[in-house]
Amino acid sequence: MTATAEAHATRRRTYGAARLLLTLTALAALFATATPAAHAAEPVAQAAYLAARLRADPVYVTDQLPREIPHSTAPAFARLAKRTGVPTYVLVLPGPSGTGKGLLGAVHDRLGRDGLYVLIDASGVSDATAYGVHAPAADAATVALYELPYDAGPLRSFERFVDVVAQGSEKAAQRAASARERYGDEDPAALYLGPSDRDNQSFLTGVLLTAVPALILLLVPYVRRWRRRLPGAKPGRPGAKPGKPGSAKLDSGRKPESGKPESGKPGPGIRHRLGRGLVPAAALAGAAAIALTASLVFDQTRSSAAPPPTAADLTARVHRVTEGLKRDSVYVDPESARVLSAAQLSRLHDRIRAFARSDGGGPVYVLLVPQLTEDESAGQYDVFTATVHRKLGKDGLYVVADPLGGYIEVLNYGLRLDSVGLDLGLPESIGSGDDQAHEADDHALGDRLDALMTYLDKVPRSDEPNTAADYPATPEPVDSHVLRPLFSGDFRPGLLMGALTALFALALTAGVLGIVGKVLRRRNPAPLPTSTLPFTAPTDPSPSYLRRTAHTELSALAEDFRGSAGSGDSGDSGESGDSGESGESGESTHEQPPSGPSGLLPQVRAWDCFDAAMLLVDGDIDALDSPGPGPETLVAVVVLSRAGRAALRGEVNDLCCGVNPLHGPAVSRHHVRVSAEGRRRRLLPVCESCRNTAIVEPATVHTLLMTLPAPAGADGRVPYIETDGPLTAVPNGIPRLIDKVRETAGVQ
Template identity: 45%
Template sequence: MPRVSLRGRHLRGQRLRGRRLRGLHLRARGQHLHARRRPLLGVLATLCAALLLASGTPHPASAAAQDAGNDPARATTQAAALADLLRTNPVHVTDQLPRDVPRSAAPDFAKLAKRTGVPTYVLVLPSQDRGDRLLGAVHDRLGRDGLYVLVDDTGVSDAAAYGVRAPADDAFTVSLYELPYDAGPLLSFERFTDVIALGGKKAAERADAARKKSEAAGGDDVEKMHIDPVDRDNQSFVTGIALTGVPLLIILLSPYLRRWIRRQRGPSAKDPRAKDPSAQDPGAKKQQPSSPRRHFTPLRIEAGVAVLAAGAVALGAFLAFHEDSARTSPPPTASDLSSRVERVAAGLKQEGQANGAVYSDPESPRPLDSAQRRELLDRIGKFDRGPIRIALVPQLTEDESGGETEIFVEAVRQKMGAKGAQGVYVVADPLGGSIDVVTYDVRIDANRIAFDLPDSIRYGDDDDRSADHRLGERLDDLMTFLDKSPRSARAETSSLGMDDAPDPVEDEALRPLFSGDFWPGLMVGALAAGLLFGIVAAFLGLLRLSVPGLRRTPATTVAADGTLGFTAPPDPSAGFLRRTARDELDSLAREFDPDAALRSAVRTRVYDCLDTATLLADRDPDGHVDDDATPADLAAAIVLARVGRSALKGNDKPCCALNPLHGPSTGWRDAQYSPDDQRLRTIPVCAQCRVLVEVQPRLAYTLRLTLPGAGRSERVPYEDAPGPLPAIANGVPQLIRQVREYAGVQ
């Protein structure tokens, strides 16, 4: 059912956090073991062992038996059952952890146990509270010397050597400190046996080195070996960010940086007129320019690089994040998943009486003494609404049902066949202390059991610290609760089964890399690329403004004869006019030296141009273009500044009639100046405009300068613009006079 499946996944999702806590607990215990190993105590222990062996006296009773109180049988029953299992096979793997340690992995543990060189007895069990006492009790029951190792779902949890030379504490310390908490039980036991095989001296050195390394790292855990679903989500998210962010950043930033660098370097020092014979000789024949090749333009190259970058990111992420599962052990087989269910079902049948049965898991602590068991069976025999079957078995997220008690009970009931079709099934966890009840075909209100069962029965008291979780008393209270429960009108049956349990392989499988958080990552990557582009552009803009040497060089070309040529679009924006006016004023002020040896006429012309250009663009003057300067004023300032710079180079010709921003002309040509006037007029044109005029004079008007108008898309021909700019048609002196009148300066 969906409810069970989701809960199972939730419980499985909490396992990694539990493993971390368990790892920290084991690490603290390892430090305690290290603190216990004092040289003097080691000598005394050796002497005592020698005396015991010499006298032939048996080993002392285990601490578990000493703590048993009035009923030592209850404390040693688990140890006796485990000793019987080890007597048959020195390596026992429980059937209660098939999702983490399947029983089919027992041959691997047995193979590793042979590396130690001493008799080795391995118990793979659910996590035990006092594993050291359990190992001592098992050794006393088995009566064989050797190395005893206890392994749980996180790794080696306890180890002790009895009558053999084996550095158990050092091997445990190494497996604890050198491996991450998610290494898994099999790898942890492998590291443990490797250190045992080194011998006492080398094992102690390695343990000290591992401990010191951990202390130097501040106690931080070793980097984990496997990823979990959260890590996969992070990988998918980062992959999505990189897959869109990197290509978009290339497409956005590369052209901007290319233009920025070109502006700093300035244009090529060669003027097109140097390669154009007609620029030097107006009578020379103009050759038709060859069509440019556009197969490998910078934009296409950058787009290709962006595509390659996207492919590299996708391939690199696929190769780097190749994990498809979070499993630390081989997947369980069908036999692994059904072994415990069959065992419990067989145990309930064997213990079964007319009205029910009580089955205690032999691998777990026995929470019921003989008197409690007899009393419980007596109350079960008096229950008149159907048989009651009680299973004292752990319920773990690592078991076959994923910790879902109802699924486990349904599987046991099916294995019992017709004998177990009806009744009340009670599952009491001897490790966790919880009690769950499931009913089948009995006239008891299932809702009352599900919702009204007191927490004191279901979970026990919060302040209860007893080893047996007071299960005997709570089961007795449960029987009282069932006796007092009202009869229901009809028999109710649970509909859950093993098919509802989360699949162990699917549960540990990681979702594909290009799924889940990958899609939000794509959007975040696009936003991040735009944000980073804005940051870089703002930084470079501030850098260019704050560092005078990085201010953009005006679009200027130098011909072979030393004269200057200038470029500008026929429809410049207000931003272009503002930037170019600032750069041209800076360049003219930097190039003009009033004390230089210049002809008087040239000095006067340059000074007038600088003065009037400043009046138009920077009236303060504070070195910055005025915010309220109009596009027409900025264009006039550019024209005056470029005329002044050309005058310094000895060029005092009229400005280009089509676009005065191009500076002085290089010759006169017949051209159609206006789209409404079909006549060809002889006008001065620059080298840049002359290329089109000589080939298509009827299209010359398309090069005519227009300025931004009042509307957003409105353009005004420069000769119709407000202000002094139209006076350039009558020559530079007339423009200078008009500017001074316009500015109110005589």
């Protein structure tokens, strides 16, 4: 019996040792997997918190995005959710905190209710799943993603999502396929402008507001003057389109008017003043039109779809964090995925208590809260921390650990620590993390916070409590989405650039028109100024020179005569078919001018000269381009045309130079020698140049006498006064020349 009992005792001890070994092995395996298990269980805490919120209200809007999705917009999301036709649960969370894989499924499991679960972040609908109900969640999310631009906003994105869900599965699938096909490679146009876009609009408005009126004020008068300088331009009608010099048949039979306006019609002076006032009026109207159009087209007032937050929206998260710090020195954001295991959190509390008891240490407050540009502090951790410190009312070391970005910042309020060392000496491996931390989902915040506490133990102490800097307590203005007024910002630089643009355009236009004018003047040379004629007119002109000059002068007279007639009446050009031609019988069909003192009335003189010149060419200016008219006829046309143009300018000259009729008007009569042989003199009208020669060098005057090619069958040249035709009347004055032409043509 003793041996048997001893054997049983031995087996029990063996079995006990085996069970103990198995137990220790199981415990070792349990402890070996404790950290992963804790991490795997952490999303459960986030899902449980969100499920509890949805149990109280099917729409939960975070308080961490007041600048983009204010908490006060929850009723708007709730109204949209009711339009889906199925139970809908909406979670509006900040960025990546709600994008963890399976978050909606975990929330559904904790809530235990079937329905359509929708996850929304600052950009719009990011995930949607239907549990136990029929709803085209995936297709609706696809439509909201493709059909809307990136700046549509979460509320508009959810509205589009709801509309597609309400259409049913079949239509939703078709719409999703169409959206992918249409917007697969490009995004829809943005709905809102950024600050830089508004600057561009202001700059463009400023440029146009000065450039367009300045161009009207500068270019219109410049182009008018340029056109008046063109060959054949009409001087009496600024801006009128000049006719082609030498058009086939011109009416020389129109009566010159006395300049008195017809009854009921404004006179030329009134029309001229009205014309001058049109340019400033057009510039003013253009500026007003640009300003009005810009205000209507660039009417955007906001740069984002985000509604303005209320005061409660901007203080909700600070109040929540402050209340949490009153209960625990480590505040973990319940909306974010957990980044600290239970063991890491417990160790952090132990390290904080030890630091508080150390020499120069003190309270440490750890804020595991995301820092986003859409939050109440606009992503400025120092502003957020200063606000929490002021709200909490306790000094200490405030540590901000961002569970989304992974950054750690330390701010000292009233502890005897070297604040400069905290600001500048914090190791990068702790503040921003190394490559391994960047790749980890939890950013290795647990290990880095532990390393931070070790670093704090080594930070030099100071004699007096201090703060590194006066941290700001005021966030950026909440109206940051409000665009500047259109007429501000870059509007003033645009005004300056518009003026420079107008000057550049004027210079460019002047260059182009200068080239065009040279080409036109080369093709249609303008008459030479009267003052230059004595120095430029040849003594022995060739037939080609006479034809070219006669065509130019008579064309200019025709255009000037039209302009004068147009400015004195209703503006009729005076053309009337064949009324300017003379018949074969030699009888003129021209109407006679009104009665008046012959040779004194400028318009009558101009009419007589024009009429006589047209008789010489049979009413056809183009005939001057042919070899038909003789040299003496061409000279007579030149003399009459120049006298007529001078009369239209108010200069009635009865005499032209008798030495050389191409010299222009005469200033007096003088006895001059007309031949090198003998000393015979003749009393002739002379221009100023010929008179001076006759006084200073009388023996050389005969060399200035104009000669013409001899008649057909003869050689050499002959003095013009010895030719047959109307030129023999030149020494007797312009009126006698006119009469001679009419006598030759048989006109009464």
